Amino acid sequence: MNQTLVSYLSQYTFFDSLLALFGNNQGVLTFVIYLVFVLIIVGMCATIGGLGTYAERKISADLQLRIGPNRVGPYGLLQFLADGVKMITKEDVMPNSADKFLFYLAPLLALIGVFATLAVLPFSSGLAMADLNVGIFYLIAISSLVGVAVFLGGYASNSKWSMLGGLRGASQIISYEIPVTISILAITLIAGGMSFGTIVGAQKGSPINWFIFHNPFTFIGFFVYFIGALAETNRAPFDLPEAESELVSGYHTEYTGMRFGFFALAEYIEVFVVCGVGAALFLGGGNLPLPIEIDIIPVQLAQFAIFMTKALLLYYVVIWVRWTFPRLRVDQLMSICWKYLTPIAIFNLVGCAIWVVVFNGHSVAQILGGH
Amino acid sequence: MNFKDRYLSGETMIQAQFDGLMPIVILISVAILLFLGGHFLSVFLAPKKPSVLKSTPYECGEEPVGTAWSMFNVRFYVVGLIFIIFDVESVLMFPVAVIFKELNEMGHGVYALVIFLSFISVLLEGIAYCWKKGDLDWVKSFQTSLKK
Numbered sequence: 001m002n003q004t005l006v007s008y009l010s011q012y013t014f015f016d017s018l019l020a021l022f023g024n025n026q027g028v029l030t031f032v033i034y035l036v037f038v039l040i041i042v043g044m045c046a047t048i049g050g051l052g053t054y055a056e057r058k059i060s061a062d063l064q065l066r067i068g069p070n071r072v073g074p075y076g077l078l079q080f081l082a083d084g085v086k087m088i089t090k091e092d093v094m095p096n097s098a099d100k101f102l103f104y105l106a107p108l109l110a111l112i113g114v115f116a117t118l119a120v121l122p123f124s125s126g127l128a129m130a131d132l133n134v135g136i137f138y139l140i141a142i143s144s145l146v147g148v149a150v151f152l153g154g155y156a157s158n159s160k161w162s163m164l165g166g167l168r169g170a171s172q173i174i175s176y177e178i179p180v181t182i183s184i185l186a187i188t189l190i191a192g193g194m195s196f197g198t199i200v201g202a203q204k205g206s207p208i209n210w211f212i213f214h215n216p217f218t219f220i221g222f223f224v225y226f227i228g229a230l231a232e233t234n235r236a237p238f239d240l241p242e243a244e245s246e247l248v249s250g251y252h253t254e255y256t257g258m259r260f261g262f263f264a265l266a267e268y269i270e271v272f273v274v275c276g277v278g279a280a281l282f283l284g285g286g287n288l289p290l291p292i293e294i295d296i297i298p299v300q301l302a303q304f305a306i307f308m309t310k311a312l313l314l315y316y317v318v319i320w321v322r323w324t325f326p327r328l329r330v331d332q333l334m335s336i337c338w339k340y341l342t343p344i345a346i347f348n349l350v351g352c353a354i355w356v357v358v359f360n361g362h363s364v365a366q367i368l369g370g371h
Numbered sequence: 372m373n374f375k376d377r378y379l380s381g382e383t384m385i386q387a388q389f390d391g392l393m394p395i396v397i398l399i400s401v402a403i404l405l406f407l408g409g410h411f412l413s414v415f416l417a418p419k420k421p422s423v424l425k426s427t428p429y430e431c432g433e434e435p436v437g438t439a440w441s442m443f444n445v446r447f448y449v450v451g452l453i454f455i456i457f458d459v460e461s462v463l464m465f466p467v468a469v470i471f472k473e474l475n476e477m478g479h480g481v482y483a484l485v486i487f488l489s490f491i492s493v494l495l496e497g498i499a500y501c502w503k504k505g506d507l508d509w510v511k512s513f514q515t516s517l518k519k
Contacts, residue, residue, distance in 0.1 A: 004390050004391050004394075005394070006390060007390070030390055030393065031393065031397075034393050034394045034397050035397055037394070038394055038397045038398055038401055039401070042398070042401055042405075088409065088412050088413050088416050088417070089413075089416045089417055089418075090413075090417055091417050091418050091419060091420065092413060092417055092419075093421075093425050093426065094426065095426055095427060095428045096426040096427065097427075097428065097438065098428075107406065108402070108403065108406045111402040111405065111406055112399050112402045112403070114402075115398045115399065115401060115402040116395055116398050116399055116402075118398060119394045119395045119398050129394040130390075130391040130392070130393075130394050130395070131391075132391050132392075137465060155440075157428065157439070158428055158438060158439050158440060159428030159429060159430070159435070159439055160428070160430060160435070160439045161429070161430070162428075162439070163439040163440070163443070167443055167444075167447050170447070171446075171447050171450045171451070174450070174451065174454040174458075175450060175454060177454070177458070178454065178457045178458070178461070181458070181461045182461055185461060185464055185465060185468050186468075188465065188468040188469060189468040189471050189472070190472070191472075192469065192470075192471070192472030192473060193469060194465065194469055248429065248431065253429055254428060254429065257413055257417060258409040258410060258412070258413045261409070262405075262406060262409065330509060331508070331509030334450070334507070334508075334509045335507065335508065335509065338453070338498075338501075338502075338507040339502070339507055342457070342498065343498070346491060346494065346495065346498075349491065350488065350491060353471065353484055353487050353488070354484065356471065356472060356475055356480070357475055357480040357481060357483075357484045360475065360480075361472055361475060361476075
Protein backbone atom coordinates (compact mmCIF):
# COMPACT_ATOMS: atom_id res chain seq x y z
CA MET A 1 0.00 0.00 0.00
CA ASN A 2 1.11 3.53 -0.68
CA GLN A 3 2.19 5.46 2.39
CA THR A 4 0.88 9.00 2.08
CA LEU A 5 0.96 12.20 4.05
CA VAL A 6 -2.61 11.61 5.25
CA SER A 7 -1.97 8.08 6.44
CA TYR A 8 1.09 9.42 8.28
CA LEU A 9 -0.76 12.28 9.96
CA SER A 10 -3.65 9.98 10.91
CA GLN A 11 -1.56 8.43 13.72
CA TYR A 12 -1.70 11.68 15.71
CA THR A 13 -4.57 12.52 18.03
CA PHE A 14 -5.11 16.01 16.58
CA PHE A 15 -6.13 14.33 13.36
CA ASP A 16 -9.39 13.07 14.87
CA SER A 17 -10.37 16.58 16.00
CA LEU A 18 -9.55 17.82 12.49
CA LEU A 19 -11.75 15.09 11.13
CA ALA A 20 -14.61 16.21 13.38
CA LEU A 21 -14.11 19.74 12.07
CA PHE A 22 -14.88 18.52 8.57
CA GLY A 23 -17.96 16.59 9.65
CA ASN A 24 -16.21 13.21 9.63
CA ASN A 25 -15.88 13.37 5.87
CA GLN A 26 -12.58 11.65 5.12
CA GLY A 27 -12.52 12.53 1.45
CA VAL A 28 -12.86 16.26 2.04
CA LEU A 29 -10.26 16.28 4.83
CA THR A 30 -7.81 14.30 2.65
CA PHE A 31 -8.32 16.78 -0.16
CA VAL A 32 -7.88 19.81 2.12
CA ILE A 33 -4.67 18.44 3.69
CA TYR A 34 -3.21 17.68 0.29
CA LEU A 35 -4.23 21.08 -1.07
CA VAL A 36 -2.62 22.94 1.85
CA PHE A 37 0.60 20.93 1.57
CA VAL A 38 0.70 21.27 -2.21
CA LEU A 39 0.42 25.04 -1.88
CA ILE A 40 3.14 25.10 0.79
CA ILE A 41 5.49 22.90 -1.25
CA VAL A 42 4.83 24.73 -4.51
CA GLY A 43 5.34 28.09 -2.79
CA MET A 44 8.55 26.86 -1.22
CA CYS A 45 9.89 25.39 -4.44
CA ALA A 46 8.97 28.51 -6.42
CA THR A 47 10.88 30.57 -3.85
CA ILE A 48 13.83 28.19 -4.11
CA GLY A 49 13.66 28.49 -7.90
CA GLY A 50 13.54 32.28 -7.61
CA LEU A 51 16.37 32.40 -5.12
CA GLY A 52 18.17 29.98 -7.44
CA THR A 53 18.30 32.66 -10.13
CA TYR A 54 19.59 35.09 -7.51
CA ALA A 55 22.15 32.58 -6.19
CA GLU A 56 23.29 31.82 -9.71
CA ARG A 57 24.05 35.47 -10.41
CA LYS A 58 25.55 36.14 -7.01
CA ILE A 59 27.80 33.07 -7.05
CA SER A 60 28.86 33.72 -10.64
CA ALA A 61 29.66 37.29 -9.59
CA ASP A 62 31.76 35.99 -6.69
CA LEU A 63 33.62 33.58 -8.96
CA GLN A 64 34.36 36.35 -11.45
CA LEU A 65 35.23 39.02 -8.84
CA ARG A 66 32.13 41.09 -9.60
CA ILE A 67 29.49 42.36 -7.18
CA GLY A 68 26.30 40.93 -8.67
CA PRO A 69 22.72 42.05 -7.96
CA ASN A 70 22.64 44.24 -4.81
CA ARG A 71 19.94 46.86 -5.34
CA VAL A 72 16.56 45.24 -4.69
CA GLY A 73 16.10 44.45 -1.01
CA PRO A 74 18.89 43.52 1.42
CA TYR A 75 21.89 42.17 -0.53
CA GLY A 76 19.67 42.12 -3.62
CA LEU A 77 17.70 39.17 -2.20
CA LEU A 78 14.40 40.37 -3.68
CA GLN A 79 15.81 40.51 -7.20
CA PHE A 80 13.72 37.53 -8.28
CA LEU A 81 10.48 39.29 -7.27
CA ALA A 82 11.50 42.32 -9.34
CA ASP A 83 12.27 39.99 -12.24
CA GLY A 84 8.86 38.35 -11.88
CA VAL A 85 7.05 41.70 -11.91
CA LYS A 86 9.06 42.72 -14.94
CA MET A 87 8.15 39.54 -16.79
CA ILE A 88 4.43 39.99 -16.13
CA THR A 89 4.48 43.56 -17.44
CA LYS A 90 6.32 42.64 -20.65
CA GLU A 91 4.48 42.39 -23.93
CA ASP A 92 3.57 38.90 -25.14
CA VAL A 93 5.11 38.49 -28.57
CA MET A 94 4.43 35.45 -30.68
CA PRO A 95 5.78 34.91 -34.21
CA ASN A 96 3.05 35.02 -36.85
CA SER A 97 4.19 31.78 -38.39
CA ALA A 98 4.29 29.89 -35.08
CA ASP A 99 2.11 26.91 -34.26
CA LYS A 100 -0.03 28.78 -31.75
CA PHE A 101 -1.49 25.88 -29.78
CA LEU A 102 1.85 24.11 -29.32
CA PHE A 103 3.51 27.46 -28.56
CA TYR A 104 1.14 27.88 -25.60
CA LEU A 105 1.36 24.23 -24.61
CA ALA A 106 5.16 23.97 -24.30
CA PRO A 107 5.75 26.08 -21.13
CA LEU A 108 2.68 24.48 -19.54
CA LEU A 109 4.09 20.99 -20.17
CA ALA A 110 7.42 22.02 -18.65
CA LEU A 111 5.62 23.37 -15.58
CA ILE A 112 3.44 20.24 -15.20
CA GLY A 113 6.40 17.91 -15.65
CA VAL A 114 8.35 19.64 -12.90
CA PHE A 115 5.49 20.23 -10.46
CA ALA A 116 4.24 16.65 -10.67
CA THR A 117 7.65 15.34 -9.55
CA LEU A 118 7.26 17.24 -6.26
CA ALA A 119 4.57 14.76 -5.19
CA VAL A 120 7.06 11.96 -4.51
CA LEU A 121 10.07 14.00 -3.36
CA PRO A 122 10.89 12.65 0.15
CA PHE A 123 11.25 15.84 2.20
CA SER A 124 11.20 13.68 5.34
CA SER A 125 10.06 10.19 6.23
CA GLY A 126 6.50 11.35 6.99
CA LEU A 127 6.02 14.65 5.21
CA ALA A 128 6.47 13.33 1.66
CA MET A 129 3.13 13.92 0.00
CA ALA A 130 2.76 10.45 -1.48
CA ASP A 131 5.32 7.70 -1.04
CA LEU A 132 4.18 5.74 -4.11
CA ASN A 133 5.41 2.16 -4.34
CA VAL A 134 6.60 3.00 -7.87
CA GLY A 135 8.04 6.35 -6.71
CA ILE A 136 11.33 6.51 -8.60
CA PHE A 137 9.76 4.99 -11.70
CA TYR A 138 7.01 7.62 -11.66
CA LEU A 139 9.60 10.35 -11.22
CA ILE A 140 11.63 9.24 -14.25
CA ALA A 141 8.47 8.96 -16.33
CA ILE A 142 6.84 12.27 -15.46
CA SER A 143 10.05 14.30 -15.66
CA SER A 144 10.37 13.25 -19.32
CA LEU A 145 7.57 15.73 -20.01
CA VAL A 146 10.20 18.48 -19.72
CA GLY A 147 12.05 16.98 -22.70
CA VAL A 148 8.81 17.03 -24.70
CA ALA A 149 8.29 20.66 -23.67
CA VAL A 150 11.79 21.65 -24.79
CA PHE A 151 11.28 20.06 -28.19
CA LEU A 152 7.76 21.47 -28.61
CA GLY A 153 8.95 24.94 -27.65
CA GLY A 154 11.68 24.77 -30.27
CA TYR A 155 9.41 23.31 -32.92
CA ALA A 156 6.38 25.55 -32.40
CA SER A 157 8.36 28.82 -32.58
CA ASN A 158 9.14 28.26 -36.27
CA SER A 159 12.46 30.02 -35.85
CA LYS A 160 15.69 28.42 -36.97
CA TRP A 161 17.51 29.05 -33.69
CA SER A 162 14.63 27.60 -31.71
CA MET A 163 14.36 24.58 -33.97
CA LEU A 164 18.08 23.80 -33.63
CA GLY A 165 17.91 24.30 -29.86
CA GLY A 166 14.82 22.11 -29.57
CA LEU A 167 16.37 19.29 -31.61
CA ARG A 168 19.59 19.43 -29.62
CA GLY A 169 17.63 19.59 -26.39
CA ALA A 170 15.47 16.60 -27.26
CA SER A 171 18.39 14.41 -28.33
CA GLN A 172 20.46 15.46 -25.31
CA ILE A 173 17.70 14.91 -22.75
CA ILE A 174 16.71 11.48 -24.06
CA SER A 175 20.34 10.38 -24.39
CA TYR A 176 21.31 11.33 -20.84
CA GLU A 177 18.17 9.73 -19.47
CA ILE A 178 19.78 6.32 -20.13
CA PRO A 179 22.84 6.59 -17.76
CA VAL A 180 20.66 8.32 -15.13
CA THR A 181 18.02 5.57 -15.30
CA ILE A 182 20.58 2.78 -15.15
CA SER A 183 22.41 4.27 -12.17
CA ILE A 184 19.04 4.65 -10.40
CA LEU A 185 18.35 1.02 -11.33
CA ALA A 186 21.49 -0.02 -9.43
CA ILE A 187 20.17 1.76 -6.32
CA THR A 188 16.77 0.06 -6.73
CA LEU A 189 18.55 -3.27 -6.89
CA ILE A 190 20.42 -2.67 -3.62
CA ALA A 191 17.47 -1.17 -1.75
CA GLY A 192 15.00 -3.76 -3.04
CA GLY A 193 12.20 -1.34 -3.80
CA MET A 194 11.21 1.59 -5.95
CA SER A 195 9.54 3.75 -3.30
CA PHE A 196 11.52 6.59 -1.77
CA GLY A 197 10.48 5.38 1.69
CA THR A 198 12.26 2.06 1.13
CA ILE A 199 15.33 3.65 -0.44
CA VAL A 200 15.80 6.36 2.20
CA GLY A 201 14.87 3.96 5.00
CA ALA A 202 17.64 1.58 3.93
CA GLN A 203 20.24 4.32 4.58
CA LYS A 204 19.38 4.93 8.25
CA GLY A 205 22.00 5.83 10.81
CA SER A 206 25.49 7.22 10.35
CA PRO A 207 26.72 8.55 6.96
CA ILE A 208 28.61 5.29 6.43
CA ASN A 209 25.24 3.70 5.59
CA TRP A 210 24.57 6.08 2.72
CA PHE A 211 24.26 4.33 -0.61
CA ILE A 212 27.15 6.34 -2.06
CA PHE A 213 29.42 4.44 0.41
CA HIS A 214 27.59 1.13 0.02
CA ASN A 215 30.11 -0.32 -2.45
CA PRO A 216 32.61 1.02 -5.00
CA PHE A 217 30.08 0.75 -7.81
CA THR A 218 27.49 3.01 -6.20
CA PHE A 219 30.28 5.50 -5.48
CA ILE A 220 30.95 5.77 -9.23
CA GLY A 221 27.20 5.59 -9.84
CA PHE A 222 26.63 8.81 -7.92
CA PHE A 223 28.92 10.74 -10.25
CA VAL A 224 27.32 9.15 -13.31
CA TYR A 225 23.93 10.20 -11.95
CA PHE A 226 25.11 13.72 -11.19
CA ILE A 227 26.71 14.30 -14.61
CA GLY A 228 23.65 12.86 -16.33
CA ALA A 229 21.35 15.01 -14.21
CA LEU A 230 23.31 18.14 -15.14
CA ALA A 231 22.81 17.27 -18.80
CA GLU A 232 19.14 16.40 -18.37
CA THR A 233 18.38 19.78 -16.82
CA ASN A 234 20.35 21.57 -19.58
CA ARG A 235 22.86 22.97 -17.12
CA ALA A 236 26.34 24.04 -18.12
CA PRO A 237 28.65 22.51 -19.28
CA PHE A 238 25.82 20.71 -21.11
CA ASP A 239 23.70 23.79 -21.91
CA LEU A 240 23.85 23.24 -25.67
CA PRO A 241 20.07 23.62 -26.22
CA GLU A 242 20.30 27.22 -25.04
CA ALA A 243 23.91 28.00 -25.91
CA GLU A 244 23.79 31.78 -26.07
CA SER A 245 26.95 32.12 -28.14
CA GLU A 246 25.69 29.79 -30.88
CA LEU A 247 21.88 29.69 -30.82
CA VAL A 248 20.91 33.13 -29.41
CA SER A 249 18.83 31.52 -26.66
CA GLY A 250 17.98 28.10 -28.07
CA TYR A 251 14.47 26.74 -27.70
CA HIS A 252 13.08 29.78 -25.87
CA THR A 253 14.38 32.41 -28.30
CA GLU A 254 10.84 33.44 -29.28
CA TYR A 255 9.37 33.30 -25.78
CA THR A 256 8.74 36.57 -23.98
CA GLY A 257 7.11 37.71 -20.77
CA MET A 258 5.35 35.19 -18.58
CA ARG A 259 5.85 32.23 -20.91
CA PHE A 260 9.62 32.72 -20.76
CA GLY A 261 9.26 33.11 -17.01
CA PHE A 262 7.50 29.74 -16.73
CA PHE A 263 10.26 28.05 -18.71
CA ALA A 264 12.88 29.60 -16.42
CA LEU A 265 10.92 28.71 -13.28
CA ALA A 266 10.46 25.12 -14.43
CA GLU A 267 14.15 24.84 -15.21
CA TYR A 268 15.30 26.10 -11.82
CA ILE A 269 12.81 23.96 -9.89
CA GLU A 270 13.89 20.96 -11.96
CA VAL A 271 17.49 21.51 -10.88
CA PHE A 272 16.31 21.49 -7.26
CA VAL A 273 14.27 18.31 -7.81
CA VAL A 274 17.22 16.57 -9.43
CA CYS A 275 19.48 17.58 -6.53
CA GLY A 276 16.86 16.40 -4.05
CA VAL A 277 16.59 13.02 -5.77
CA GLY A 278 20.39 12.72 -5.75
CA ALA A 279 20.42 13.52 -2.03
CA ALA A 280 17.68 10.98 -1.33
CA LEU A 281 19.11 8.16 -3.44
CA PHE A 282 22.81 8.44 -2.68
CA LEU A 283 23.34 10.78 0.27
CA GLY A 284 20.95 9.37 2.82
CA GLY A 285 18.03 11.75 2.27
CA GLY A 286 16.59 13.18 5.46
CA ASN A 287 17.98 10.56 7.81
CA LEU A 288 19.27 11.93 11.10
CA PRO A 289 22.85 10.90 11.86
CA LEU A 290 21.68 9.80 15.34
CA PRO A 291 19.74 6.62 16.04
CA ILE A 292 16.48 8.28 17.11
CA GLU A 293 13.54 5.89 17.07
CA ILE A 294 10.75 8.19 18.31
CA ASP A 295 8.64 9.68 15.54
CA ILE A 296 7.36 13.11 16.48
CA ILE A 297 6.82 16.28 14.45
CA PRO A 298 10.12 17.97 15.58
CA VAL A 299 12.06 14.92 14.35
CA GLN A 300 10.27 15.20 11.03
CA LEU A 301 11.20 18.88 10.82
CA ALA A 302 14.84 18.05 11.59
CA GLN A 303 14.77 15.45 8.80
CA PHE A 304 13.28 18.07 6.51
CA ALA A 305 16.10 20.50 7.37
CA ILE A 306 18.76 17.84 6.71
CA PHE A 307 17.21 16.90 3.38
CA MET A 308 17.05 20.53 2.29
CA THR A 309 20.65 21.14 3.37
CA LYS A 310 21.89 18.23 1.28
CA ALA A 311 19.79 19.19 -1.74
CA LEU A 312 20.84 22.85 -1.60
CA LEU A 313 24.51 21.92 -1.20
CA LEU A 314 24.19 19.89 -4.41
CA TYR A 315 22.45 22.91 -5.96
CA TYR A 316 25.50 25.00 -5.04
CA VAL A 317 27.77 22.46 -6.71
CA VAL A 318 25.61 22.63 -9.86
CA ILE A 319 26.06 26.41 -10.05
CA TRP A 320 29.74 26.07 -9.21
CA VAL A 321 30.22 23.58 -12.08
CA ARG A 322 28.51 25.97 -14.47
CA TRP A 323 31.05 28.73 -13.89
CA THR A 324 34.05 26.39 -13.83
CA PHE A 325 33.84 24.24 -16.97
CA PRO A 326 33.61 25.44 -20.58
CA ARG A 327 30.71 24.26 -22.73
CA LEU A 328 31.13 21.01 -24.68
CA ARG A 329 30.78 20.57 -28.43
CA VAL A 330 27.72 18.67 -29.59
CA ASP A 331 29.73 15.66 -30.82
CA GLN A 332 31.64 15.52 -27.51
CA LEU A 333 28.30 15.66 -25.70
CA MET A 334 26.97 12.61 -27.53
CA SER A 335 30.18 10.59 -27.24
CA ILE A 336 30.41 11.31 -23.48
CA CYS A 337 26.90 9.99 -23.04
CA TRP A 338 26.98 6.90 -25.24
CA LYS A 339 30.66 5.89 -25.08
CA TYR A 340 31.52 6.70 -21.48
CA LEU A 341 28.55 7.23 -19.17
CA THR A 342 26.28 4.48 -20.49
CA PRO A 343 28.92 1.68 -20.45
CA ILE A 344 30.07 2.86 -16.99
CA ALA A 345 26.48 2.83 -15.76
CA ILE A 346 25.90 -0.71 -17.10
CA PHE A 347 29.19 -1.78 -15.52
CA ASN A 348 28.00 -0.34 -12.21
CA LEU A 349 24.68 -2.15 -12.50
CA VAL A 350 26.38 -5.51 -13.17
CA GLY A 351 28.84 -4.81 -10.35
CA CYS A 352 26.03 -4.04 -7.91
CA ALA A 353 24.15 -7.21 -8.88
CA ILE A 354 27.26 -9.35 -8.35
CA TRP A 355 27.99 -7.52 -5.07
CA VAL A 356 24.51 -8.25 -3.75
CA VAL A 357 24.89 -11.96 -4.52
CA VAL A 358 28.49 -12.38 -3.34
CA PHE A 359 28.32 -10.28 -0.16
CA ASN A 360 24.65 -11.01 0.53
CA GLY A 361 23.62 -7.35 0.23
CA HIS A 362 26.00 -6.04 2.90
CA SER A 363 27.78 -2.73 2.48
CA VAL A 364 31.54 -2.22 2.67
CA ALA A 365 31.22 -0.85 6.22
CA GLN A 366 29.19 -3.88 7.36
CA ILE A 367 31.74 -6.29 5.87
CA LEU A 368 34.66 -4.45 7.48
CA GLY A 369 32.70 -4.29 10.72
CA GLY A 370 32.52 -8.07 10.68
CA HIS A 371 28.82 -8.71 10.10
CA MET B 372 -11.71 3.05 16.44
CA ASN B 373 -9.42 5.84 15.28
CA PHE B 374 -8.98 7.10 11.78
CA LYS B 375 -6.00 4.96 10.87
CA ASP B 376 -7.81 1.71 11.67
CA ARG B 377 -10.75 2.78 9.57
CA TYR B 378 -8.34 3.97 6.90
CA LEU B 379 -6.63 0.61 6.77
CA SER B 380 -9.80 -1.42 7.03
CA GLY B 381 -11.04 -3.15 3.92
CA GLU B 382 -13.91 -0.72 3.52
CA THR B 383 -11.67 2.18 2.49
CA MET B 384 -8.79 0.13 1.13
CA ILE B 385 -9.49 0.94 -2.52
CA GLN B 386 -9.91 4.59 -1.65
CA ALA B 387 -6.57 4.53 0.20
CA GLN B 388 -4.87 3.06 -2.86
CA PHE B 389 -5.99 6.02 -4.90
CA ASP B 390 -5.26 8.61 -2.22
CA GLY B 391 -1.59 8.50 -3.20
CA LEU B 392 -2.51 9.77 -6.64
CA MET B 393 -4.54 12.72 -5.35
CA PRO B 394 -1.56 15.08 -4.71
CA ILE B 395 -0.37 14.43 -8.28
CA VAL B 396 -3.70 15.56 -9.68
CA ILE B 397 -3.69 18.59 -7.38
CA LEU B 398 -0.12 19.51 -8.36
CA ILE B 399 -0.96 19.30 -12.06
CA SER B 400 -4.05 21.47 -11.52
CA VAL B 401 -1.95 24.00 -9.58
CA ALA B 402 0.50 24.11 -12.50
CA ILE B 403 -2.33 24.72 -14.97
CA LEU B 404 -3.90 27.39 -12.73
CA LEU B 405 -0.54 29.12 -12.27
CA PHE B 406 -0.05 29.14 -16.03
CA LEU B 407 -3.53 30.54 -16.71
CA GLY B 408 -3.17 33.05 -13.86
CA GLY B 409 0.12 34.34 -15.24
CA HIS B 410 -1.49 34.86 -18.64
CA PHE B 411 -4.53 36.50 -17.07
CA LEU B 412 -2.32 38.97 -15.19
CA SER B 413 -0.21 39.79 -18.22
CA VAL B 414 -3.36 40.50 -20.29
CA PHE B 415 -4.09 43.39 -17.91
CA LEU B 416 -0.56 44.56 -17.12
CA ALA B 417 1.36 44.04 -20.35
CA PRO B 418 1.35 46.59 -23.17
CA LYS B 419 -0.02 45.49 -26.55
CA LYS B 420 1.64 47.18 -29.51
CA PRO B 421 1.85 44.56 -32.24
CA SER B 422 3.82 45.28 -35.38
CA VAL B 423 4.86 43.28 -38.43
CA LEU B 424 8.53 43.28 -37.50
CA LYS B 425 7.88 42.08 -33.96
CA SER B 426 5.94 39.08 -35.15
CA THR B 427 8.65 37.73 -37.44
CA PRO B 428 10.97 35.06 -36.03
CA TYR B 429 14.21 36.45 -34.67
CA GLU B 430 17.20 35.84 -36.91
CA CYS B 431 19.70 38.40 -35.66
CA GLY B 432 18.39 41.18 -37.88
CA GLU B 433 18.25 39.22 -41.12
CA GLU B 434 14.90 38.74 -42.79
CA PRO B 435 13.96 35.07 -42.31
CA VAL B 436 14.06 33.02 -45.49
CA GLY B 437 11.65 30.12 -45.65
CA THR B 438 10.28 28.23 -42.68
CA ALA B 439 12.19 26.47 -39.92
CA TRP B 440 10.08 23.34 -40.41
CA SER B 441 12.36 21.75 -42.94
CA MET B 442 14.34 18.55 -43.10
CA PHE B 443 16.71 17.98 -40.21
CA ASN B 444 19.74 15.81 -39.72
CA VAL B 445 19.13 12.06 -39.68
CA ARG B 446 21.47 11.69 -36.68
CA PHE B 447 18.71 12.87 -34.37
CA TYR B 448 16.57 10.02 -35.67
CA VAL B 449 19.31 7.48 -34.97
CA VAL B 450 19.74 8.83 -31.44
CA GLY B 451 15.98 8.51 -30.94
CA LEU B 452 16.04 4.88 -32.11
CA ILE B 453 18.93 3.91 -29.82
CA PHE B 454 17.16 5.67 -26.94
CA ILE B 455 13.95 3.70 -27.44
CA ILE B 456 15.82 0.38 -27.32
CA PHE B 457 17.68 1.31 -24.13
CA ASP B 458 14.63 2.84 -22.49
CA VAL B 459 12.46 -0.22 -23.05
CA GLU B 460 15.24 -2.47 -21.77
CA SER B 461 15.70 -0.42 -18.61
CA VAL B 462 11.94 -0.41 -18.03
CA LEU B 463 11.96 -4.20 -18.31
CA MET B 464 14.86 -4.42 -15.85
CA PHE B 465 13.13 -2.41 -13.10
CA PRO B 466 10.83 -5.23 -11.86
CA VAL B 467 13.78 -7.64 -11.79
CA ALA B 468 15.84 -5.13 -9.80
CA VAL B 469 13.03 -4.73 -7.26
CA ILE B 470 12.79 -8.45 -6.43
CA PHE B 471 16.50 -9.18 -6.87
CA LYS B 472 17.37 -8.71 -3.19
CA GLU B 473 14.38 -10.80 -2.15
CA LEU B 474 15.37 -13.60 -4.51
CA ASN B 475 18.90 -13.50 -3.07
CA GLU B 476 17.58 -13.80 0.47
CA MET B 477 15.45 -16.76 -0.61
CA GLY B 478 18.62 -18.44 -1.88
CA HIS B 479 18.05 -18.00 -5.60
CA GLY B 480 20.73 -15.30 -5.92
CA VAL B 481 22.99 -17.03 -8.48
CA TYR B 482 20.01 -18.07 -10.61
CA ALA B 483 18.67 -14.49 -10.63
CA LEU B 484 22.13 -13.13 -11.38
CA VAL B 485 22.59 -15.41 -14.39
CA ILE B 486 19.23 -14.39 -15.84
CA PHE B 487 19.92 -10.72 -15.10
CA LEU B 488 23.37 -10.85 -16.71
CA SER B 489 22.08 -12.64 -19.80
CA PHE B 490 19.48 -9.93 -20.20
CA ILE B 491 22.09 -7.19 -19.83
CA SER B 492 24.40 -8.97 -22.29
CA VAL B 493 21.69 -8.55 -24.95
CA LEU B 494 21.75 -4.82 -24.16
CA LEU B 495 25.54 -4.76 -24.35
CA GLU B 496 25.42 -6.59 -27.68
CA GLY B 497 23.18 -3.83 -29.00
CA ILE B 498 25.48 -1.05 -27.85
CA ALA B 499 28.52 -2.87 -29.28
CA TYR B 500 26.75 -3.21 -32.63
CA CYS B 501 25.85 0.51 -32.71
CA TRP B 502 29.39 1.42 -31.67
CA LYS B 503 30.91 -0.71 -34.45
CA LYS B 504 28.51 0.69 -37.05
CA GLY B 505 29.65 4.17 -36.01
CA ASP B 506 26.19 5.31 -34.92
CA LEU B 507 27.52 6.51 -31.60
CA ASP B 508 29.90 8.93 -33.32
CA TRP B 509 28.31 12.23 -34.13
CA VAL B 510 30.53 13.02 -37.12
CA LYS B 511 31.88 9.65 -38.20
CA SER B 512 28.50 8.18 -39.08
CA PHE B 513 28.18 10.93 -41.68
CA GLN B 514 31.60 10.16 -43.15
CA THR B 515 31.02 6.41 -43.42
CA SER B 516 27.83 7.02 -45.34
CA LEU B 517 29.76 9.25 -47.75
CA LYS B 518 32.32 6.50 -48.48
CA LYS B 519 29.63 4.17 -49.77
